[in-house]
Amino acid sequence: xxxxxxxxxxxxxxxxxxxxxxxxxxxxxxxxxxxxxxxxxxxxxxxxxxxxxxxxxxxxxxxxxxxxxxxxxxxxxxxxxxxxxxxxxxxxxxxxxxxxxxxxxxxxxxxxxxxxxxxxxxxxxxxxxxxxxxxxxxxxxxxxxxxxxxxxxxxxxxxxxxxxxxxxxxxxxxxxxxxxxxxxxxxxxxxxxxxxxxxxxxxxxxxxxxxxxxxxxxxxxxxxxxxxxxxxxxxxxxxxxxxxxxxxxxxxxxxxxxxxxxxxxxxxxxxxxxxxxxxxxxxxxxxxxxxxxxxxxxxxxxxxxxxxxxxxxxxxxxxxxxxxxxxxxxxxxxxxxxxxxxxxxxxxxxxxxxxxxxxxxxxxxxxxxxxxxxxxxxxxxxxxxxxxxxxxxxxxxxxxxxxxxxxxxxxxxxxxxxx
Amino acid sequence: xxxxxxxxxxxxxxxxxxxxxxxxxxxxxxxxxxxxxxxxxxxxxxxxxxxxxxxxxxxxxxxxxxxxxxxxxxxxxxxxxxxxxxxxxxxxxxxxxxxxxxxxxxxxxxxxxxxxxxxxxxxxxxxxxxxxxxxxxxxxxxxxxxxxxxxxxxxxxxxxxxxxxxxxxxxxxxxxxxxxxxxxxxxxxxxxxxxxxxxxxxxxxxxxxxxxxxxxxxxxxxxxxxxxxxxxxxxxxxxxxxxxxxxxxxxxxxxxxxxxxxxxxxxxxxxxxxxxxxxxxxxxxxxxxxxxxxxxxxxxxxxxxxxxxxxxxxxxxxxxxxxxxxxxxxxxxxxxxxxxxxxxxxxxxxxxxxxxxxxxxxxxxxxxxxxxxxxxxxxxxxxxxxxxxxxxxxxxxxxxxx
Numbered sequence: 099x100x101x102x103x104x105x106x107x108x109x110x111x112x113x114x115x116x117x118x119x120x121x122x123x124x125x126x127x128x129x130x131x132x133x134x135x136x137x138x139x140x141x142x143x144x145x146x147x148x149x150x151x152x153x154x155x156x157x158x159x160x161x162x163x164x165x166x167x168x169x170x171x172x173x174x175x176x177x178x179x180x181x182x183x184x185x186x187x188x189x190x191x192x193x194x195x196x197x198x199x200x201x202x203x204x205x206x207x208x209x210x211x212x213x214x215x216x217x218x219x220x221x222x223x224x225x226x227x228x229x230x231x232x233x234x235x236x237x238x239x240x241x242x243x244x245x246x247x248x249x250x251x252x253x254x255x256x257x258x259x260x261x262x263x264x265x266x267x268x269x270x271x272x273x274x275x276x277x278x279x280x281x282x283x284x285x286x287x288x289x290x291x292x293x294x295x296x297x298x299x300x301x302x303x304x305x306x307x308x309x310x311x312x313x314x315x316x317x318x319x320x321x322x323x324x325x326x327x328x329x330x331x332x333x334x335x336x337x338x339x340x341x342x343x344x345x346x347x348x349x350x351x352x353x354x355x356x357x358x359x360x361x362x363x364x365x366x367x368x369x370x371x372x373x374x375x376x377x378x379x380x381x382x383x384x385x386x387x388x389x390x391x392x393x394x395x396x397x398x399x400x401x402x403x404x405x406x407x408x409x410x411x412x413x414x415x416x417x418x419x420x421x422x423x424x425x426x427x428x429x430x431x432x433x434x435x436x437x438x439x440x441x442x443x444x445x446x447x448x449x450x451x452x453x454x455x456x457x458x459x460x461x462x463x464x465x466x467x468x469x470x471x472x473x474x475x476x477x478x479x480x481x482x483x484x485x486x487x488x489x490x491x492x493x494x495x496x497x498x499x500x501x502x503x504x505x506x507x508x509x510x511x512x513x514x515x516x517x
Numbered sequence: 518x519x520x521x522x523x524x525x526x527x528x529x530x531x532x533x534x535x536x537x538x539x540x541x542x543x544x545x546x547x548x549x550x551x552x553x554x555x556x557x558x559x560x561x562x563x564x565x566x567x568x569x570x571x572x573x574x575x576x577x578x579x580x581x582x583x584x585x586x587x588x589x590x591x592x593x594x595x596x597x598x599x600x601x602x603x604x605x606x607x608x609x610x611x612x613x614x615x616x617x618x619x620x621x622x623x624x625x626x627x628x629x630x631x632x633x634x635x636x637x638x639x640x641x642x643x644x645x646x647x648x649x650x651x652x653x654x655x656x657x658x659x660x661x662x663x664x665x666x667x668x669x670x671x672x673x674x675x676x677x678x679x680x681x682x683x684x685x686x687x688x689x690x691x692x693x694x695x696x697x698x699x700x701x702x703x704x705x706x707x708x709x710x711x712x713x714x715x716x717x718x719x720x721x722x723x724x725x726x727x728x729x730x731x732x733x734x735x736x737x738x739x740x741x742x743x744x745x746x747x748x749x750x751x752x753x754x755x756x757x758x759x760x761x762x763x764x765x766x767x768x769x770x771x772x773x774x775x776x777x778x779x780x781x782x783x784x785x786x787x788x789x790x791x792x793x794x795x796x797x798x799x800x801x802x803x804x805x806x807x808x809x810x811x812x813x814x815x816x817x818x819x820x821x822x823x824x825x826x827x828x829x830x831x832x833x834x835x836x837x838x839x840x841x842x843x844x845x846x847x848x849x850x851x852x853x854x855x856x857x858x859x860x861x862x863x864x865x866x867x868x869x870x871x872x873x874x875x876x877x878x879x880x881x882x883x884x885x886x887x888x889x890x891x892x893x894x895x896x897x898x899x900x901x902x903x904x905x906x907x908x909x910x911x912x913x914x915x916x917x918x919x
Contacts, residue, residue: 117819120811127804202578203776207760274774275767306772400546400805403539404812410532411819 100439107440111447114415118444121408125448126455128401128491132394133456133484137474139390142290143365144479148228149294154327155227156334156361157293158183158320160370162377163354171377173200174320174359175313176302182344183320189336191329196223196321201296204273206260213259215297216289217273219305225251227323228294235267235282238301246303250278253286255471256297273298276306286471293319293364295471314349322361330363337361338380394487402495409441409499413506420503421512430504437503441496442489449488453481522844522851529820533852536816540856540892541863543809547891548864550802552876552884553795557722559880566679566716567622568655569780571754574621575746575766577602578774592742598770599742600735603647605769606746609762611754614652617733617743619645622654622780623720623787630729634686634698641682641727642718645743647735651713653747661693661711669734673708679716682727683709697729707731720784722791724875806895813899821845821907828907829915838908845904846897853896857889 111118145152161174174183179197187195197220204217222240230237230251238249250271257266266280278300287295310317324333337360345357358378362370369376369386376382423433453476460474526533579595599617606615620627628643650656651663659680668675676697683692692709700706707729716728733743750758759777766775821828828841864885868878 117815120808120815123811124808127808131801131804204774205763205776207763210757210760212756212759275771306774397801400539400542401808403535403542404809407535407539407816408812410535411816415819 103436103439104443106436107443110416110440111444114412117408117412121405121444122448122451124401124404124408125445125488125491126451128398129445129449129452129484129488130455130459131397132487133452133476133480134459135394136483136487137456137460137476137480140477140480140483141288141472141474142292142368143363147285148230148287149291149364150229151227151323152364154324154330156322156324156330156337156363157367158322158337158359158361159293159367160359160377161315162358163315163348164356164358164378165352165354168353170315170354172315173317175315176310176318177312177349178314178344179318179320180311181347182340183322183337186322186333186336186340189333191325191333193323193325194223194227195323196227197221197302198224198294198319198321199302199317200319204298206271206273208260208272215256215259215273216295217298217300218296219302220299221302224299224321227321230287231285233283233285234265235280238281243301243303247301248276248278248304249281249301251282251284251299252280253284253297253471255286257283271298273300276300276304278304288472289470290472293321293367334361334381398491398494402491405495406498409496410502413499413503416503417506417510418512420506421508421510424506424508425512433504434497434500437500438493438496441500442492445488445492445495446485449484452488453484456484519851522847525848526851526855532816532820536813536852537856537859539809539812540853540896541860543806543895544857544860544888544892545863546802546805548860548884548888550795550798551887551891552880553798555883555887556724556876556880557791557795559877559883560717560724561721563717563721563725564715565721566657566714568749569622569784571750571752572622572654572780573748573750573759574778574780574783575748575762576621576776576778577742577744577746578776579742579744595742596735598773602746602766602769603649603735605765606748606762609765611750611758612748613751614649614749616649616651616653616747617647617735618650618745618747619733619743620718621745621778621783622718622747623783625787625790627718632698639682639685639727641729643729643731644718645731645733647733647743650730650747653749655749656716657714659712659714660691661709663711664730664732666734666736668710668732669737671708672705674705675710675732676707677711677713677730678709679713679728681715681725682729683712685727720787722788724877806891810895810899813896814902817845817849817900817903818906821903824907825910825915828910829912832910833912833916841908841910842904845907846900849896849900849904850893853892857892860888861885 143152149155158174158179160171161178162169162171176197184195184197186192199219201216201218204215206213206215222238222243225237225239233254235251237251238247242249250273252260252266252271256271257263260266260271261269266283269280271278271280278298289295322333324330341357341359345355348354348357360366360370360380360382363383365386366381366383369382370379371377373382373386373389376385379385420433457476460476463469464473577599603615603617606612628645629640630643631638631640633639646664648664648666651658656663661677663677664675673696678686678692678697686692686697687695692712695709697707697709713730715725716730717723717725718728719726748762756779763775763777766773831841831844832838864881867876868881
């Protein structure tokens with residue numbers, strides 16, 4: 099049965115080439131845009147090096163302090179994290195907790211050439227919460243951090259810039275007027291991985307002053323690695339209750355009275371960062387998901403109307419066929435099914451074209467180097483999403499024309515009239 | 518004629534409704550992209566109010582975070598170091614002028630304040646600067662004077678405002694020497710000492726807005742040192758000077774970190790920031806329109822095929838080919854007008870409901886006209902080929918057609 103439908107579908111497609119072309123062009127371009135967007139999101143949020151355990155990792159990326167006059171939102175400060183988040187290591191569901199600063203630009207001058215590197219200060223645990231690809235050497239340890247040793251892990255790009263790609267372990271690198279001994283080199287991490295990406299990682303204790311130890315706001319992230327994905331809700335709840343407790347011990351209770359933050363997944367962290375009002379929510383992830391879905395549907399609106407329009411105008415093409423089938427007793431439900439399948443077949447062919455186009459666009463992105471250290475790829479997961487989107491698009495744009503076709507009156511249809 | 522056309526359109530309302538909807542949605546897409554582009558273009562024409570060529574910005578990292586929520590540090594000591602920095606940098610040969618500033622021109626970050634002026638709220642962007650800022654950025658003073666170090670010991674706080682703010686608050690009157698608003702209890706009143714030409718800190722792509730300069734004295738630390746140095750270098754200063762500059766500053770303040778960014782570079786980054794979304798949206802919109810265009814050709818063609826007999830009848834009754842041609846095009850124009858009309862009704866809600874405050878009515882109108890023109894052009898172009906086919910129908914053939 100299905101095989102028969104497929105045969106008819108392909109026959110119809112090859113009958114009017116111009117129509118097939120404009121339909122496929124629309125579907126292909128639409129799915130190309132959606133696939134590129136999906137690949138981008140996947141690149142930012144999915145589990146991959148170094149956030150191999152992204153599914154059981156939470157981060158405290160933003161802290162908002164609110165008072166009667168002022169509201170300040172920025173990264174949490176070391177003092178806040180040290181007092182209220184670090185003790186969570188004792189929870190049985192938490193494996194370990196790492197502290198790392200936001201990336202800052204560090205300037206070096208090498209033979210009169212200026213080099214800007216993104217630098218993060220990270221503790222020893224950072225290297226155990228995340229899983230970097232080491233090309234040579236290894237991470238520094240918690241002991242190095244406590245002793246304030248001037249050691250550094252650099253990425254491939256930094257090795258290329260400073261040492262011309264030669265082995266770098268044991269050599270010295272200067273950044274922002276400080277000198278570090280290189281202990282390890284890792285593969286580049288794309289800048290879109292906002293919790294980990296940098297060109298240069300050095301111990302927290304090498305900061306030029308120790309003022310950061312007193313600060314509630316500014317500079318730091320805490321990364322919490324849970325033992326199991328299932329423990330995340332419980333850890334989030336625990337974090338919220340600690341936040342309520344912290345409100346009773348604010349350093350300047352006159353200016354600021356309320357605290358807002360969350361133990362967020364990478365996706366929720368981005369929502370807290372970019373969604374208006376997200377900083378005050380306990381769980382802004384759901385709203386970002388809804389916003390992305392709305393954006394996708396909004397984008398698909400015009401292509402859908404276009405495809406519906408084209409399909410409807412072709413009813414006449416099929417009128418005699420429909421008339422014969424109705425006359426021989428096919429129910430309208432059967433016909434709706436048949437036309438839907440036809441439309442889905444059409445969108446799947448379009449999706450294949452879209453996939454090809456998306457590959458081209460992503461390759462162009464990679465070659466252009468618009469986003470540093472980024473090599474977009476299409477993986478199985480994105481392919482699956484793309485398939486789901488294509489089927490959805492096919493059904494979405496096929497329902498109305500299929501229903502209209504099935505409503506053709508047999509006598510009228512056999513005479514070759516559409517209305 | 519028009520009534521007749523409307524009747525023809527009405528008779529095929531079911532299939533036409535979809536086409537009108539498609540035109541309407543396309544119209545909205547074009548409107549959004551065109552308005553955004555025109556908004557930037559409109560702003561770009563206006564004078565900037567300062568000189569960015571040969572100006573460098575140095576961001577000063579104080580080794581502590583910049584959030585005001587942290588316990589205060591030793592402001593007096595930090596301020597002394599900051600004052601020495603200015604002095605040392607000024608003494609370097611390629612430097613023409615240097616000043617301290619809180620915000621960076623062209624940078625996305627900034628400072629804004631809202632004050633009660635004569636009972637209404639006035640929003641303004643703000644900066645806190647030191648004495649030499651007018652020289653370092655090449656500000657154009659149109660009335661009064663710039664800050665002097667002696668201003669710090671007055672009973673009032675000196676401010677310099679830009680023409681926009683002067684117009685907003687004083688209209689045509691001369692603002693120099695007047696208080697900007699009634700002081701809050703316990704605070705010094707803001708007194709205007711000078712007016713500069715419209716200052717657009719956001720850069721060429723951002724709209725004109727109220728701007729106020731507040732004065733930071735180097736002798737009276739108030740909230741700690743500023744975060745940036747603005748340096749005007751002599752034309753032709755090589756980029757290599759940067760290294761010497763940073764070395765000198767590092768000697769003065771070993772605990773601090775310095776990030777030099779020439780303003781042309783900050784400007785390029787800001788252009789990229791604003792124009793990238795426009796380029797992406799424009800590309801996507803272009804492909805959507807191409808898709809809609811091809812779709813319209815297909816649908817019109819198919820529709821006209823169904824009307825072969827009607828057209829044949831008209832031809833048989835003596836209508837010329839040109840008349841048929843005209844009928845098809847006019848019908849399409851009526852359809853487009855209906856789609857555009859619905860779209861326009863939706864779009865004019867924006868100024869009526871004050872949905873987007875920064876868009877002037879001029880930009881909105883221009884965007885509307887651009888979108889209308891694009892839609893008429895698109896739909897007439899798409900109708901040309903199908904209509905040419907239709908007008909070629911032979912009466913005899915058409916009447917036979919089943």
